[in-house]
């Protein structure tokens with residue numbers, strides 16, 4: 104047991120550096136972001152503002168490009184999260200049920216996790232290349248442009264989703280696999296005695312006993328999907344700040360992308376980007392809270 | 405036709421009324437409708453169906469070898485096991501830890517595939533049947549209740565797997581729950597139950613599908629002494645009420661003796677003896693069985709046979725018709741009586757008063773070990789520690805000192 108009088112200084116030494124770094128690079132910016140978001144027309148360099156108010160929020164929420172970015176992001180969340188979670192459950196269960204070559208397949212699925220996002224982006228750029236991409240030749244599609252100037256919204260969106268799902272699988276599979284391996288084998292023996300079919304074992308034993316892990320992966324992938332940014336850049340980007348970093352006409356711009364662009368936009372006060380961040384924060388917070396509430400009755404710890 | 409099939413038949417009939425004259429069918433349906441309560445599944449039917457549904461279990465040359473993957477070392481967990489368990493009886497499977505009791509049970513249940521040998525339920529060879537087709541109920545050592553399901557859901561799970569209609573499944577679950585006296589705990593989760601309650605849920609879950617065989621793997625080992633006694637009787641009662649063939653695994657000899665119609669004693673995967681508890685106690689086939697049963701454990705006194713005489717401590721105790729050999733003389737504590745003219749002389753080391761009786765712990769001169777004698781307190785009231793004492797004995801066993809084989 105840690106006692107403050109005796110062990111306080113030990114704890115302070117252990118936690119101190121981390122806390123200090125977090126204070127400077129995490130807590131301070133968060134607090135500052137909130138403050139800036141409520142300062143009207145705040146000039147960062149001179150430090151002057153025109154008092155406190157909700158002007159920045161009005162600007163953001165009435166900006167059609169923000170609403171577009173929000174729509175893009177929501178779409179990505181709605182499509183990628185269920186696919187990633189369901190796919191990772193299926194793969195984890197499959198991996199868990201094989202004995203030979205399990206290590207080999209685990210490595211394969213884990214590779215994207217240890218691979219640089221930009222490198223993965225390059226791979227996708229090659230696979231989905233208009234003229235010599237693997238995808239086009241594999242499905243005999245001809246010279247369909249997926250990532251270049253002539254792509255359409257849905258084509259670009261499709262590639263982005265494939266990329267996001269593939270990229271997100273690794274971590275979730277690892278988490279779910281460890282969850283599966285923690286389920287006592289005796290429940291499966293009991294289920295065999297009770298005459299449960301494979302499907303019923305999956306539905307009634309595996310899924311409920313895995314539910315804490317499933318909830319965890321779902322929440323993290325929700326949060327991850329709301330913060331999508333680098334993957335879009337690495338697929339479509341031609342340099343930060345350029346008008347087509349998020350695909351032609353920035354059509355796949357995300358909320359984080361919007362916030363980032365606002366930081367660099369000449370004549371736009373910092374408060375606008377801050378307000379965007381606060382809105383994103385509130386959305387993620389709400390969804391996480393709702394998820395926790397909804398899942399309370401369905402998750403078995 | 406087994407009860408199991410009968411039940412299935414019943415459900416089939418209900419789903420698909422036999423084709424025939426449409427009017428007749430209608431009338432039948434109406435009849436079904438009006439007597440639904442009795443026709444489908446009321447408590448009485450369940451009770452009746454659950455009577456006499458035991459089946460004989462026969463194991464022939466049953467063997468299980470485990471091969472360690474890395475070293476290729478073979479463990480023979482069960483070795484050429486031959487035993488017949490009579491229908492409707494409760495049989496205790498008794499043996500020290502690691503002797504293959506659970507493995508035997510798992511083979512009977514179908515969770516383990518035997519390396520060799522066959523398993524019969526009545527006339528059916530079930531050796532190659534998967535667990536769900538065998539019609540068995542198994543209560544695991546640690547119950548293995550599904551932690552995310554309520555008591556009711558746990559008990560109903562096997563029925564849902566059998567696609568029993570919901571209403572009937574609920575009735576049967578309730579009936580079972582009441583039989584094991586947990587009817588008022590149906591909506592609790594397993595972690596909100598005491599050990600004894602969990603065990604009863606596990607028994608209900610195992611029984612609700614009306615299995616032909618009930619297997620219990622040390623179900624009482626987690627309970628305190630008092631609850632254990634209580635649950636013992638409960639299991640006995642449920643077994644009697646259902647008449648289901650039951651195998652009860654334990655390494656507690658007292659438990660096995662008190663609950664079983666017959667006990668099967670095994671060691672290192674090998675069957676040693678199978679008989680009525682009292683008979684196994686009175687007539688053990690070898691030294692292992694003699695030592696394993698009884699509390700305090702039987703006294704083993706070293707001796708030898710010479711010229712047809714049984715000699716302990718240089719004194720002739722008995723005349724016997726045996727070859728010359730070193731032997732172990734086995735005498736249970738309660739076989740002794742204090743007798744001034746007794747043949748066995750010893751020195752009192754310690755006296756332990758247990759109510760009306762006294763446990764005398766005594767030593768024989770050159771035998772290194774002490775032995776225990778349970779005698780009436782009256783007979784030794786003048787004696788103290790350090791005094792010489794003489795015993796007579798009402799009965800004794802003689803074992804070969806090396807093989808443990810019973811000679812007398």
Ligand SMILES: Nc1ncnc2c1ncn2[C@@H]1O[C@H](COP(=O)(O)OP(=O)(O)OP(=O)(O)O)[C@@H](O)[C@H]1O
Nearest residue numbers: 470479480481500501502503504505506507508655
């Ligand atoms: N899956 C397995 N792989 C290898 N060896 C095993 C396996 N299961 C059991 N054994 C071995 O088989 C022998 C019998 O084990 P078993 O579990 O049947 O003993 P038990 O009589 O039930 O003991 P206990 O009273 O401690 O439960 C033991 O030596 C054990 O180590």
Ligand SMILES: [Mg+2]
Nearest residue numbers: 505506507545
């Ligand atoms: Mg065991």
